[in-house]
Amino acid sequence: MEILFNKNVDTKKWRELLDVSTYSSPFQTPEFFELYNKVENFSAEVIAVERNSKYLALIVVTIQKEKGIKGFFSRRGVVYGGPLLLTNEKKSLDFLLQEITEYLRKSLIYFEIRNNFNYSDFKDIFEKNGWKFHDHLNVQLNVENKSLDHVLAGMKYNRRREINISIKEGAYVRPAESQLEIEILYNILKELYLNRVKLPLKPYSYFINLFKSKIGKVFIVLHNNNIIGGSFCEYYENTSVNTTYYVGIRDYHKKIYPTHLAIIGVIEFAIENKIKIVDFMGAGKPNEKYGVRDYKLEFGGDLVEHGRFLFIGKPLLYKMGTIGIEFLTKMK
Numbered sequence: 001m002e003i004l005f006n007k008n009v010d011t012k013k014w015r016e017l018l019d020v021s022t023y024s025s026p027f028q029t030p031e032f033f034e035l036y037n038k039v040e041n042f043s044a045e046v047i048a049v050e051r052n053s054k055y056l057a058l059i060v061v062t063i064q065k066e067k068g069i070k071g072f073f074s075r076r077g078v079v080y081g082g083p084l085l086l087t088n089e090k091k092s093l094d095f096l097l098q099e100i101t102e103y104l105r106k107s108l109i110y111f112e113i114r115n116n117f118n119y120s121d122f123k124d125i126f127e128k129n130g131w132k133f134h135d136h137l138n139v140q141l142n143v144e145n146k147s148l149d150h151v152l153a154g155m156k157y158n159r160r161r162e163i164n165i166s167i168k169e170g171a172y173v174r175p176a177e178s179q180l181e182i183e184i185l186y187n188i189l190k191e192l193y194l195n196r197v198k199l200p201l202k203p204y205s206y207f208i209n210l211f212k213s214k215i216g217k218v219f220i221v222l223h224n225n226n227i228i229g230g231s232f233c234e235y236y237e238n239t240s241v242n243t244t245y246y247v248g249i250r251d252y253h254k255k256i257y258p259t260h261l262a263i264i265g266v267i268e269f270a271i272e273n274k275i276k277i278v279d280f281m282g283a284g285k286p287n288e289k290y291g292v293r294d295y296k297l298e299f300g301g302d303l304v305e306h307g308r309f310l311f312i313g314k315p316l317l318y319k320m321g322t323i324g325i326e327f328l329t330k331m332k
Contacts, residue, residue: 229258
């Protein structure tokens with residue numbers, strides 16, 4: 001087996017692996033790799049395992065850090081979706097994990113793999129290489145062979161009623177069409193993160209480049225020709241569309257729920273394009289209350305527990321960073 005990095009990874013062989021792997025997602029595509037390398041303060045690495053001119057395993061690691069002092073204590077590698085593998089290729093995964101930890105651990109404090117698939121068959125290989133499994137929930141809505149009416153019927157009554165009321169009041173959702181629409185939607189999202197979520201938000205360049213990417217899809221919610229909400233998504237044909245961000249202007253109108261319609265836009269897109277899964281991208285930890293989880297479940301999806309794998313390369317800095325970031329967050 002041979003290990004390949006970045007420019008040495010052949011795109012044609014990469015796509016061939018995507019075509020046959022049951023772990024394919026938009027986050028392990030050449031387009032996502034290119035997207036992350038266009039954003040300031042972000043980058044991505046791609047590492048592949050090859051044997052007999054075929055790729056057996058591949059992983060896209062996004063390199064992230066916050067600005068200022070947070071950046072020193074939060075230098076991390078995040079893998080969205082999970083590694084791209086062939087069934088039963090434990091040896092290639094073993095080789096891949098050894099290589100990526102050795103290659104990146106010198107510059108990063110920790111690595112995290114946020115699974116969108118069930119990797120339980122490979123758990124022993126992760127543990128062998130020093131990766132710890134952590135419970136983490138997600139909500140996934142299967143829309144395969146379903147109509148929008150079918151999906152709506154599976155939602156909580158109040159959610160379905162609020163969607164119908166919003167439409168009757170003249171609100172609607174459609175794909176974004178211009179850079180100006182992306183900028184307006186981004187500013188709505190930025191305000192939410194600044195005043196309520198109080199977590200770092202990716203820079204504007206990420207969102208505009210996502211809009212231009214072949215794996216990106218952006219939906220906007222309009223009322224009286226005004227943008228009042230929307231959603232930013234990544235998708236992979238026939239497999240999944242992933243709701244990375246969605247937002248609506250808070251208390252915009254007592255009978256209009258823009259965030260609901262932002263998600264409806266994603267669901268309609270999945271159904272129309274024969275995409276199997278609408279992935280809500282995270283629902284917190286088990287046994288902990290999490291309002292976002294409750295909200296996502298009201299759209300009729302299933303609660304799944306694919307968990308996360310964590311590798312800590314610098315334990316002392318990781319502990320200091322965890323304490324420090326919690327303190328800075330509380331001070332906001």
